[in-house]
Amino acid sequence: MQKSAVKLQSRKTAEAGATTADFVPNRTIVLVGLMGAGKTNIGRRLAARLGLPFFDSDCEIEAAAGETIEEIFRNRGEAVFRDGERRVIARLLDQPTHVLATGGGAFMDSATRAIIVRRGVSVWLRADLEVLLARVSRRSNRPLLKEGNPRAVLTELIDRRYPVYGEADITIDSGDGPPDLTATRTIATLAACPRAMTPPEAETDR
Numbered sequence: 001m002q003k004s005a006v007k008l009q010s011r012k013t014a015e016a017g018a019t020t021a022d023f024v025p026n027r028t029i030v031l032v033g034l035m036g037a038g039k040t041n042i043g044r045r046l047a048a049r050l051g052l053p054f055f056d057s058d059c060e061i062e063a064a065a066g067e068t069i070e071e072i073f074r075n076r077g078e079a080v081f082r083d084g085e086r087r088v089i090a091r092l093l094d095q096p097t098h099v100l101a102t103g104g105g106a107f108m109d110s111a112t113r114a115i116i117v118r119r120g121v122s123v124w125l126r127a128d129l130e131v132l133l134a135r136v137s138r139r140s141n142r143p144l145l146k147e148g149n150p151r152a153v154l155t156e157l158i159d160r161r162y163p164v165y166g167e168a169d170i171t172i173d174s175g176d177g178p179p180d181l182t183a184t185r186t187i188a189t190l191a192a193c194p195r196a197m198t199p200p201e202a203e204t205d206r
Helices: 039-050 057-065 069-076 078-093 110-119 129-136 143-147 150-165 179-191 200-205
Strands: 028-032 054-056 099-101 120-126 170-173
Touching: 028 039, 028 078, 028 110, 039 054, 039 099, 039 179, 054 057, 057 069, 057 078, 057 099, 069 078, 078 099, 078 110, 110 120, 120 150, 120 179, 129 150, 170 179
Parallel strands: 028 099, 028 120, 054 099, 120 170
Antiparallel strands: none
């Protein structure tokens, strides 16, 4: 999987590149990363600036199940949640190009990851432990954090998940800076990513 470099290209030179001013992706932008990385926050900004619809897979799962994520975990277990998550993300990626924020564990599932690779362009929003702790402390509906000390849980998740998140097409550091700046950097990097400009059908046909 090719990583992108932050180098803007002109659309006049190749269909695979675009300037940030006229960049319009030809496949869905899929945001991955740990809870607290800013996927929903940054995703909404990306969608607004690119004129695309925005979806949050967790919200879509809750709508389909008629339960909150916390209730699904508690009543039916993580395995059932992951199965529903996989089906919902596959359905969303069959829709026209949009911005999709996924749950922290979605990209860890090999089948879900394969669907994202085939249909989308993945963006890992990477944040360090202290930033994540500060952000997740503002919300109480994080099922995985109820299993123990949040710092210990997040540390374990970082160790286990970051190597897999590193397989994403591009990586954007999501720190304490203004979200709009993170969105700007994300668009600039996507504009230089050939996969973002390649329709899924074209890649499948090769």
